[in-house]
Amino acid sequence: MSPLLALSLLLLAIPIAWFVRRRRARASAPRLPDGWRARLHARVPQAALVPAALRERYEARVEAFISRKRFIGCNGLVVDDDMRLTVAGLAALLLLRDDDATLFPAVRSVLLYPAAFLVRHDEPDELGLVDDEPVEQIGESWQGDRVILSWEDVEAALAGDAVNVVIHEFAHQLDDENPWSEGAPPMADYTQWSQVMQREYERLQRHRRPPVLDPYGAESPGEFFGVVSEAFFQRPVELRRHHAELYALLAGYYRLDPAAAPPLWSAA
């Protein structure tokens, strides 16, 4: 073999080896270490809603979330592994619908506050006025790169509170992945989604005391999607009873049937 031919074969071999390595790396999904799997299920009751057939996918999403998102403690909160696992374990419940669901691509950081935090918004309202009074928030989802959460309220969701700030804020992220509409994540066919969501949104706007859904959902289609996603995970039996069509729509989208699972909280 001439030295020139040997060199060109070697040069060709390098990209092939790189390609094979990348293919192998992509084919084997990230897996949670065994100890973490037990912690995930002990910390996050909602993890029990994932059926056996989707459990491997779920755990791979949790692992990928923890390794790719940066967690930042605010107001003195020190973020530990259990906190990372909890936020990832709740957020990944929204990502079971297909093999290559994107992992909240816009989110680079998760900011955790110990409890509700004060935010001063300086965008003008519809009258052009700026209200610089600080507002108390338990969570925010930015269209830029971050989700902000109150840890106290994350823990309340684990204990069965109707509010689940992780589900709510990450549902906003799914919504924002589709820049052409509000209240709808990306999907192939919007026909059924639009019909059911519009009808239920208008119904919530008419109700003064809705039985299951937080009236805050009547603020906008985006907030409605956040609120119904929270109810789907925190109050599934009631949601199915009072809003059967809406429940079925979300069950189809999220690939979960939480109302059919044993109740997570005895008092709920």
Ligand SMILES: [Zn+2]
């Ligand atoms: Zn919201």
